[in-house]
Amino acid sequence: MTTNDYFPWDEVHEGNVFTAGTFMFKIEEINVDNYSNSGKLMPKSRFTCVEPASFQGRAHFDQYVVGTDENPTEVNPGTMGARNLKAVFKCSQTPRSDKLSELAANAAGNSLLIQFGQPVEDDYGLKSKVIGYFKIGEREVGELKSKGGSIAATPAKSAAPLPSSAPPVAKPASKPATVMCTVCNKPQPVSEYSTHIESCVGQ
Numbered sequence: 665m666t667t668n669d670y671f672p673w674d675e676v677h678e679g680n681v682f683t684a685g686t687f688m689f690k691i692e693e694i695n696v697d698n699y700s701n702s703g704k705l706m707p708k709s710r711f712t713c714v715e716p717a718s719f720q721g722r723a724h725f726d727q728y729v730v731g732t733d734e735n736p737t738e739v740n741p742g743t744m745g746a747r748n749l750k751a752v753f754k755c756s757q758t759p760r761s762d763k764l765s766e767l768a769a770n771a772a773g774n775s776l777l778i779q780f781g782q783p784v785e786d787d788y789g790l791k792s793k794v795i796g797y798f799k800i801g802e803r804e805v806g807e808l809k810s811k812g813g814s815i816a817a818t819p820a821k822s823a824a825p826l827p828s829s830a831p832p833v834a835k836p837a838s839k840p841a842t843v844m845c846t847v848c849n850k851p852q853p854v855s856e857y858s859t860h861i862e863s864c865v866g867q
Contacts, residue, residue: 680723682792685807686779688715688800689724691756694749694768704731705738707749707768714775715805724778724792726752739764748797752776755797777803 689711698708711724728745731737739746753760753767756774761767777798784793848864 680725680792681783681790682713682719682722682724682778682780683807684780684782686777686798686803686805687713687719687724688775688805689778690714690775691752691771691773692723693772694752696764696768698727700727700729700731702736704729704733704736706731706745707764709752711778716807726794748794751797755799757799775800777805779803 692710692712694710695708696705698706700706706727706729708727709725711726713719713722713724726748728749730739730743730745730749732740732743739749753771756771756776758767758771758774761770777800779795779798781793781795783790785791
């Protein structure tokens with residue numbers, strides 16, 4: 665077998681850690697048949713970054729432990745995993761269903777926003793820290809800057825109000841209504857037409 669010698673240098677991303685900010689993702693898949701090492705149901709998701717352009721194509725993986733010691737093979741409503749998974753479905757505007765497999769199938773291909781905090785380090789190295797999930801348009805996409813050590817939330821784009829000290833913007837003056845003079849064939853202001861017609865001698 666002959667191996668293709670091409671290496672896609674520019675397309676291969678060096679790590680998948682996302683910095684603090686809000687990123688748009690496409691849901692590639694949600695595997696609902698995944699289990700944790702302890703045997704608890706743990707759906708696993710795979711996302712691809714769409715925006716911003718500097719992170720486009722990078723993958724993000726997440727998993728949601730929804731099983732418990734008492735009910736390891738089913739979704740338990742009180743778990744953090746179930747709440748996060750529901751947020752993924754709602755923010756990606758996946759049609760509501762009471763079947764996990766149906767939700768996962770319908771979510772594939774949908775888009776949502778994921779907001780990250782500063783990356784954190786655990787026993788396996790540096791990893792992204794998910795802060796929350798949002799619908800498209802609820803946050804401005806982009807990296808966030810730290811202010812005094814904390815992450816400043818970025819609101820969705822909206823028209824900025826005028827400062828209170830700004831003078832009111834004058835509306836452009838509307839043109840006065842006119843009427844065509846039957847003598848000189850020139851438009852005249854309606855308010856002055858009577859006077860004009862009395863003295864008009866034509867062109």
